[in-house]
Amino acid sequence: MENQDINPKEFYVSEHYGFILQDPLEKLPEYYKPWMTIAENVCLLIETKQVREAVRQMPELTIQHLSGYREQRLARLILGHIVMGYVWQDGEQGAIKALPRCLAVPYFNLSEVLGMPPILVHADLVLANWRRKNPQGPLTIENLTTIVSLPGGDSLQGFALVTLMVEVAAIPGVRAVCQAVNSLVSQDEPRLLQALKDLTESINRMSDALKLMHDYVDSDIFYNTIRLFLSGWKDNPSMPEGLLYEGVAETPFSFSGGSAAQSSVFQAFDELLGIKHRAESAEFLLRMREYMPPAHRHFVERIGKAPSLPGYVQQCGDPELLSAFNECVLSLTDFRSLHIRIVCKYVSAAGARAKMLGNGVQHLQERGTGGSNVMSFLKKVRGNCKEGVLNNDTQEDC
Numbered sequence: 001m002e003n004q005d006i007n008p009k010e011f012y013v014s015e016h017y018g019f020i021l022q023d024p025l026e027k028l029p030e031y032y033k034p035w036m037t038i039a040e041n042v043c044l045l046i047e048t049k050q051v052r053e054a055v056r057q058m059p060e061l062t063i064q065h066l067s068g069y070r071e072q073r074l075a076r077l078i079l080g081h082i083v084m085g086y087v088w089q090d091g092e093q094g095a096i097k098a099l100p101r102c103l104a105v106p107y108f109n110l111s112e113v114l115g116m117p118p119i120l121v122h123a124d125l126v127l128a129n130w131r132r133k134n135p136q137g138p139l140t141i142e143n144l145t146t147i148v149s150l151p152g153g154d155s156l157q158g159f160a161l162v163t164l165m166v167e168v169a170a171i172p173g174v175r176a177v178c179q180a181v182n183s184l185v186s187q188d189e190p191r192l193l194q195a196l197k198d199l200t201e202s203i204n205r206m207s208d209a210l211k212l213m214h215d216y217v218d219s220d221i222f223y224n225t226i227r228l229f230l231s232g233w234k235d236n237p238s239m240p241e242g243l244l245y246e247g248v249a250e251t252p253f254s255f256s257g258g259s260a261a262q263s264s265v266f267q268a269f270d271e272l273l274g275i276k277h278r279a280e281s282a283e284f285l286l287r288m289r290e291y292m293p294p295a296h297r298h299f300v301e302r303i304g305k306a307p308s309l310p311g312y313v314q315q316c317g318d319p320e321l322l323s324a325f326n327e328c329v330l331s332l333t334d335f336r337s338l339h340i341r342i343v344c345k346y347v348s349a350a351g352a353r354a355k356m357l358g359n360g361v362q363h364l365q366e367r368g369t370g371g372s373n374v375m376s377f378l379k380k381v382r383g384n385c386k387e388g389v390l391n392n393d394t395q396e397d398c
């Protein structure tokens with residue numbers, strides 16, 4: 001157990017941006033023009049099934065000319081999009097077995113430097129893939145656009161930006177998590193109470209942001225197009241052996257696809273609230289931590305090592321604190337219920353429609369892009385979340 005204040009800056013967590021990459025870069029140096037050109041045209045190249053040919057003509061570039069973290073994150077975003085286009089351009093039945101070395105080697109090396117697996121993850125697609133239309137304007141969905149795209153048009157852009165809006169709504173919540181941990185360390189009950197109230201408010205705003213999905217993302221486009229391009233090569237029947245990264249290793253690698261299950265927000269909130277996930281769902285969520293930027297993963301782990309919040313709330317015996325704690329847990333449970341309804345619409349119902357019409361991404365029907373068995377997994381996670389509610393019969397005075 002760690003009895004020291006938490007300093008979010010140490011974990012590259014920003015007071016004003018949370019886990020979001022602040023003002024991502026949009027252009028790489030001239031040397032990387034071959035990557036930029038493919039990334040800028042990747043949707044058209046996919047549509048005309050020319051990504052593979054374009055990649056084969058690409059020179060093998062070194063990552064040494066990338067200066068600084070933000071340039072490295074942009075390069076990862078760009079290469080991640082090219083890889084997804086390369087793997088999935090011919091649909092789920094036409095997946096390939098190997099990435100050519102001109103793509104595999106720099107992508108792998110860069111991923112090693114950044115401590116993330118060589119596949120497109122939430123931290124790329126959402127956290128590092130945005131710019132303001134009006135540079136002086138606010139972080140609102142109307143004022144945002146993505147830097148790189150994949151097939152799916154406005155719905156793909158909407159999917160990335162709505163997910164970003166949930167992360168934006170979580171920023172005060174991430175601040176509140178730090179406040180709560182620091183109040184626990186100093187046993188400052190009034191400050192803890194305020195932190196829990198702030199956290200609940202932030203979670204409720206995250207739910208409001210999630211509802212924007214209905215306005216910005218068409219469920220059939222999501223199901224039939226977008227999901228494929230976010231899919232990985234772990235537990236995916238289309239790529240049972242995984243993917244060989246030529247010039248990197250002799251045997252193929254298996255990695256899960258991009259999913260907001262890789263967001264550090266929910267795992268940090270769960271750790272603070274003492275939510276205990278069980279068995280397979282816990283295993284999946286723990287594995288998703290490997291897809292987070294390392295500093296953010298360490299932040300989540302650090303929250304888990306703080307003094308126990310539910311333990312303190314129970315020991316304290318203050319009914320106001322207990323009720324504020326339970327409100328937090330219930331708001332997070334409500335977010336998860338809303339998310340399950342979204343998944344019903346965008347995966348189950350859209351999948352049933354696609355099946356009737358004989359199209360859609362067949363192997364992904366029962367699975368999420370991360371490779372999980374969707375509904376039973378999500379319901380277990382929500383159930384475990386709700387079990388975090390404390391009753392008031394075991395209270396003692398502080």
Ligand code: HEM
Nearest residue numbers: 163166259260261266336343346368369370371372374381
């Ligand atoms: C069309 C929209 C969405 C769909 C269809 C969807 C689907 C899924 C699926 C299938 C999973 C299971 C894990 C996997 O296979 O990757 C999952 C997990 C998860 N998703 Fe989403 N998702 C959507 C949007 C979002 C958004 C916007 C967020 C929040 C930023 C989010 C947060 C999560 C979290 C935190 C998990 C892990 C389970 C949990 O902690 O409750 N999802 N999602």
